Each structure stands twice: as C-alpha cells, then as structure tokens.
Amino acid sequence: MSSSGKRKGEEVRASDNDDESETHAPPKKVAKPADETEDIFICNLDKNRRVFVRNCNGRIWIAIRQFFVKDGITLPCNSKHGISLSLEQWNDLRNHEEDIDKALSDLSEV
Known part of the structure; x- marks a missing residue:
C-alpha cells in the first residue's frame, strides 16, 4: 500500500484522469436569472431607513430596510x-394597532 493510502490501481486511474482533465475544459457556469423583484418606494422613516412594498416571485412583502x-x-x-x-x-x-398604541401610551406615562 502506498503512503497516501490508495491502491496502486487507483493511482494509475487517477493519473489517466489527469490527462483527460487537461484536454477537456470544465463546463461553464450559467448565470442564474435574478429574482423577479419589483420594489415600490413608500417613504423614508429617517435618514437611513426606507419602507418598500416588494413583489418578489409573486409574493408581496412590506420591507423596512436600512441604507x-x-x-x-x-x-x-x-x-x-x-x-x-x-x-x-x-x-x-x-390588527394589533390599538394594542400597540395603548402599550406605547402606557410606557410613555411611566
């Protein structure tokens, strides 16, 4: 057994494959198309935050992102x-807007 732990037959086949890899280029990677995303800008929350409504692959999202x-x-x-x-x-x-407003007013009174 060789020092690399491979059998002699495997070493011979591996060297044969090296010759083939030099003559054949690996298949080229094809770029995947970008997600179909449509953003509708809604507003700036502050200097670095914005609200968008986004349609991404048929699903609608409300996104608040930092820039x-x-x-x-x-x-x-x-x-x-x-x-x-x-x-x-x-x-x-x-649907929880009233609960949130009440909690905010309770906390601001403290």
Whole structure:
C-alpha cells in the first residue's frame, strides 16, 4: 500500500484522469436569472431607513430596510439590517394597532 493510502490501481486511474482533465475544459457556469423583484418606494422613516412594498416571485412583502451613503451614493446595508413582513404578517400587525398604541401610551406615562 502506498503512503497516501490508495491502491496502486487507483493511482494509475487517477493519473489517466489527469490527462483527460487537461484536454477537456470544465463546463461553464450559467448565470442564474435574478429574482423577479419589483420594489415600490413608500417613504423614508429617517435618514437611513426606507419602507418598500416588494413583489418578489409573486409574493408581496412590506420591507423596512436600512441604507448608508458612501461616496454620495445610497446603498443598502446587508440583509440583517431590516425586516420584511409577508402580507399576512402585515395585516396581523395592523390588527394589533390599538394594542400597540395603548402599550406605547402606557410606557410613555411611566
């Protein structure tokens, strides 16, 4: 047994495959099409946060994203800097609007 732990037959076949790999180029990677995403800008929450309604692959999302400015260009932060709510989650949040407002007023009185 050789020091690499391979059998002699495997070593011979591996060297044969090396010759083939030199003559045949590996298949080229085909770029995947980008997700079909349509953003509708709604508003700025502050200097660095924006609200969008997004249609991504047929699903509707409400997205609150953080942005930063670099060299005069506004760029999105990475995906961890924001939240996307599905339409169902958004409706559930809206249904609790009164509860949220009450909790905010209770906390502001303290």
